Amino acid sequence: xxxxxxxxxxxxxxxxxxxxxxxxxxxxxxxxxxxxxxxxxxxxxxxxxxxxxxxxxxxxxxxxxxxxxxxxxxxxxxxxxxxxxxxxxxxxxxxxxxxxxxxxxxxxxxxxxxxxxxxxxxxxxxxxxxxxxxxxxxxxxxxxxxxxxxxxxxxxxxxxxxxxxxxxxxxxxxxxxxxxxxxxxxxxxxxxxxxxxxxxxxxx
Amino acid sequence: xxxxxxxxxxxxxxxxxxxxxxxxxxxxxxxxxxxxxxxxxxxxxxxxxxxxxxxxxxxxxxxxxxxxxxxxxxxxxxxxxxxxxxxxxxxxxxxxxxxxxxxxxxxxxxxxxxxxxxxxxxxxxxxxxxxxxxxxxxxxxxxxxxxxxxxxxxxxxxxxxxxxxxxxxxxxxxxxxxxxxxxxxxxxxxxxxxxxxxxxxxxxxxxxxxxxxxxxxxxxxxxxxxxxxxxxxxxxxxxxxxxxxxxxxxxxxxxxxxxxxxxxxxxxxxxxxxxxxxxxxxxxxxxxxxxxxxxxxxxxxxxxxxxxxxxxxxxxxxxxxxxxxxxxxxxxxxxxxxxxxxxxxxxxxxxxxxxxxxxxxxxxxxxxxxxxxxxxxxxxxxxxxxxxxxxxxxxxxxxxxxxxxxxxxxxxxxxxxxxxxxxxxxxxxxxxxxxxxxxxxxxxxxxxxxxxxxxxxxxxxxxxxxxxxxxxxxxxxxxxxxxxxxxxxxxxxxxxxxxxxxxxxxxxxxxxxxxxxxxxxxxxxxxxxxxxxxxxxxxxxxxxxxxxxxxx
Ligand SMILES: Cc1cc2nc3c(=O)[nH]c(=O)nc-3n(C[C@H](O)[C@H](O)[C@H](O)COP(=O)(O)O)c2cc1C
Ligand code: SF4
Ligand code: FES
Numbered sequence: 233x234x235x236x237x238x239x240x241x242x243x244x245x246x247x248x249x250x251x252x253x254x255x256x257x258x259x260x261x262x263x264x265x266x267x268x269x270x271x272x273x274x275x276x277x278x279x280x281x282x283x284x285x286x287x288x289x290x291x292x293x294x295x296x297x298x299x300x301x302x303x304x305x306x307x308x309x310x311x312x313x314x315x316x317x318x319x320x321x322x323x324x325x326x327x328x329x330x331x332x333x334x335x336x337x338x339x340x341x342x343x344x345x346x347x348x349x350x351x352x353x354x355x356x357x358x359x360x361x362x363x364x365x366x367x368x369x370x371x372x373x374x375x376x377x378x379x380x381x382x383x384x385x386x387x388x389x390x391x392x393x394x395x396x397x398x399x400x401x402x403x404x405x406x407x408x409x410x411x412x413x414x415x416x417x418x419x420x421x422x423x424x425x426x427x428x429x430x431x432x433x434x435x436x
Numbered sequence: 437x438x439x440x441x442x443x444x445x446x447x448x449x450x451x452x453x454x455x456x457x458x459x460x461x462x463x464x465x466x467x468x469x470x471x472x473x474x475x476x477x478x479x480x481x482x483x484x485x486x487x488x489x490x491x492x493x494x495x496x497x498x499x500x501x502x503x504x505x506x507x508x509x510x511x512x513x514x515x516x517x518x519x520x521x522x523x524x525x526x527x528x529x530x531x532x533x534x535x536x537x538x539x540x541x542x543x544x545x546x547x548x549x550x551x552x553x554x555x556x557x558x559x560x561x562x563x564x565x566x567x568x569x570x571x572x573x574x575x576x577x578x579x580x581x582x583x584x585x586x587x588x589x590x591x592x593x594x595x596x597x598x599x600x601x602x603x604x605x606x607x608x609x610x611x612x613x614x615x616x617x618x619x620x621x622x623x624x625x626x627x628x629x630x631x632x633x634x635x636x637x638x639x640x641x642x643x644x645x646x647x648x649x650x651x652x653x654x655x656x657x658x659x660x661x662x663x664x665x666x667x668x669x670x671x672x673x674x675x676x677x678x679x680x681x682x683x684x685x686x687x688x689x690x691x692x693x694x695x696x697x698x699x700x701x702x703x704x705x706x707x708x709x710x711x712x713x714x715x716x717x718x719x720x721x722x723x724x725x726x727x728x729x730x731x732x733x734x735x736x737x738x739x740x741x742x743x744x745x746x747x748x749x750x751x752x753x754x755x756x757x758x759x760x761x762x763x764x765x766x767x768x769x770x771x772x773x774x775x776x777x778x779x780x781x782x783x784x785x786x787x788x789x790x791x792x793x794x795x796x797x798x799x800x801x802x803x804x805x806x807x808x809x810x811x812x813x814x815x816x817x818x819x820x821x822x823x824x825x826x827x828x829x830x831x832x833x834x835x836x837x838x839x840x841x842x843x844x845x846x847x848x849x850x851x852x853x854x855x856x857x858x859x860x861x862x863x864x865x866x867x868x869x870x871x872x873x874x875x876x877x878x879x880x881x882x883x884x885x886x887x888x889x890x891x892x893x894x895x896x897x898x899x900x901x902x903x904x905x906x907x908x909x910x911x912x913x914x915x916x917x918x919x920x921x922x923x924x925x926x927x928x929x930x931x932x933x934x935x936x937x938x939x940x941x942x943x944x945x946x947x948x949x950x951x952x953x954x955x956x957x958x959x960x961x962x963x964x965x966x967x968x969x970x971x972x973x974x975x976x977x978x979x980x981x982x983x984x985x986x987x988x
Contacts, residue, residue, distance in 0.1 A: 322953065350925075384907075
């Protein structure tokens with residue numbers, strides 16, 4: 233595969249074509265915050281935290297690094313006033329739902345986000361879709377999915393599938409940035425197939 | 437209907453249609469457009485048919501039901517030709533009098549347009565102010581066409597531009613003509629159609645597709661439907677010419693699932709064009725083949741967005757895709773796919789027929805041709821208007837629209853629906869121009885123009901538009917879903933008198949981030965109305981926050 237040289241935060245980075253900007257940055261040891269990204273899953277581009285500033289053909293734009301393909305001579309800035317502002321507001325938006333999620337708390341400190349900026353609606357889920365996509369893409373089970381669209385979007389376990397598939401898996405719990413996946417599962421379990429609690433505690 | 441094998445056969449067929457028509461015989465055209473239809477113009481058409489039958493006038497009077505005439509406010513509309521005598525608010529009881537007058541070569545005074553100030557009457561279409569200030573090169577044929585009859589379109593010169601393109605021009609020349617005409621997309625973005633066509637034409641691919649975007653999801657916009665339902669062949673002819681220029685043999689019409697009349701007319705038009713050899717294999721014996729499939733939206737707004745629309749045609753849910761690869765290069769099934777709006781396609785036949793120089797002579801330096809505008813809101817004459825680009829908004833509101841009802845003052849006009857913006861009355865001399873209105877923060881969008889009077893609460897307008905979009909966001913990405921959720925909460929609080937310090941800063945941050953960070957254009961433009969409010973009506977927002985709601 234042909235090699236592509238781009239510049240990230242002032243450093244030349246050489247990667248193969250087809251790499252995303254996020255992967256290129258990771259290879260160069262430059263950290264970009266992500267929430268909905270996972271190596272085992274198709275890039276999703278939902279949380280928009282990984283947004284960076286790119287300059288190509290004389291134009292500056294803001295793109296999500298987890299999806300944006302590298303190109304020859306691309307200039308990438310992983311931090312700038314605008315990038316930081318985008319991340320700060322996104323964190324503030326997410327903390328209206330999950331004010332205590334550890335990763336959000338850590339990033340909020342880094343970007344100066346105020347967890348109380350927006351009216352709370354503690355749903356705990358940030359809709360990163362990791363559980364949904366992991367179940368579909370890695371496990372091929374579709375036991376948990378998105379319900380509804382827009383601001384009404386939620387995740388939910390399909391009781392019939394969950395009763396069958398989730399018992400011996402529960403792998404998505406560890407991916408969830410807020411532990412909502414587990415809570416949603418337990419709720420489904422309690423409502424749809426009560427009395428079948430697992431004796432031992434959840435996998436770490 | 438005969439299958440036509442050459443341009444000559446097309447012209448012979450057209451000559452036959454014209455020869456069978458007596459231009460002096462009166463024709464009564466009853467508008468069957470959406471608004472008039474809603475006022476039961478079908479009963480009016482039925483009454484005409486009955487009266488003609490009762491008096492045995494079939495040989496002396498023609499009758500047709502047509503698409504939207506434009507002046508929806510005053511429907512049911514009836515136009516009698518020759519002379520284009522306009523009757524408004526026609527009821528079935530009026531029919532015998534209209535027939536009697538028409539037979540005598542007279543005009544029925546009581547159904548004419550009457551000037552509300554002077555009481556003066558207007559007889560002919562070009563005397564009615566609503567029409568007089570327009571340039572109706574796209575929609576002007578509507579009152580002459582029964583959309584279910586290809587004959588009517590052919591009688592007006594239809595498909596001559598297609599024959600010209602196929603037999604007198606190379607695909608490159610057609611492309612060149614569209615580029616020279618500087619045609620820009622009418623679906624919202626104002627993107628140059630010629631360069632988009634060229635991208636698809638030059639992109640590598642086994643197959644290339646051309647698509648009509650007839651979704652028209654913008655609330656308050658109804659001109660695409662008026663044009664497509666009323667004159668489907670015009671759009672189709674444009675599409676076929678575009679396919680020829682781009683090198684596409686397969687096209688799609690993507691349109692509303694909830695408009696049975698539109699679907700019926702487009703279906704009929706496709707079948708008739710195919711039967712005449714204007715569509716399908718070896719069009720007019722030129723060797724060029726092109727097939728069209730009809731697809732329907734799933735009733736959500738975002739399905740009008742290009743990548744979502746193409747997902748939908750592929751049979752997937754219409755979720756937008758990030759646009760790092762353009763659909764003109766990799767669209768439907770990853771093949772180069774050129775999407776244009778209904779009105780964009782409808783401009784193509786006249787560009788080819790009359791030439792780019794003629795077309796580029798209409799409009800402003802960078803916005804050419806005419807634009808259809810749906811006039812609604814606090815305006816006396818609501819309806820579909822067509823004006824040259826560059827027309828001052830004042831002409832639309834006052835000369836065509838008849839001004840604001842009940843003598844109220846104008847406060848603002850809003851373009852582009854939930855992804856557009858509002859500008860204050862003080863900017864009413866701004867021209868209808870893609871770039872100029874974008875600069876002012878009220879991009880033309882698809883052409884829905886909402887007129888607002890002095891009583892309008894601008895916080896409520898932003899809240900209302902956002903409320904519409906909130907249910908239309910797919911919810912995948914954070915700045916769209918959460919930006920709308922939080923903005924809507926803040927706006928709702930303000931309108932209910934619960935605004936607080938810092939709300940404007942919060943709205944500012946939310947709309948900035950939404951504009952920069954969303955995945956698709958729905959999200960990215962969702963905060964545009966709000967941005968225009970903070971630009972022009974900030975005082976009103978501050979006032980409501982300080983004063984605990986709208987001062988009533
Ligand atoms: C959310 C959203 C909805 C849209 N809806 C429509 C629509 O209903 N009709 C339309 O022609 N374009 C619509 N567009 C614009 C299309 O994406 C596309 O730009 C257009 O159809 C291209 O045609 P044009 O270049 O002829 O304007 C929409 C865009 C967005 C982001
Ligand atoms: S911007 Fe809105 S509609 Fe577009 S992908 Fe994101 S959530 Fe969906
Ligand atoms: S990690 Fe790129 S959008 Fe979430």
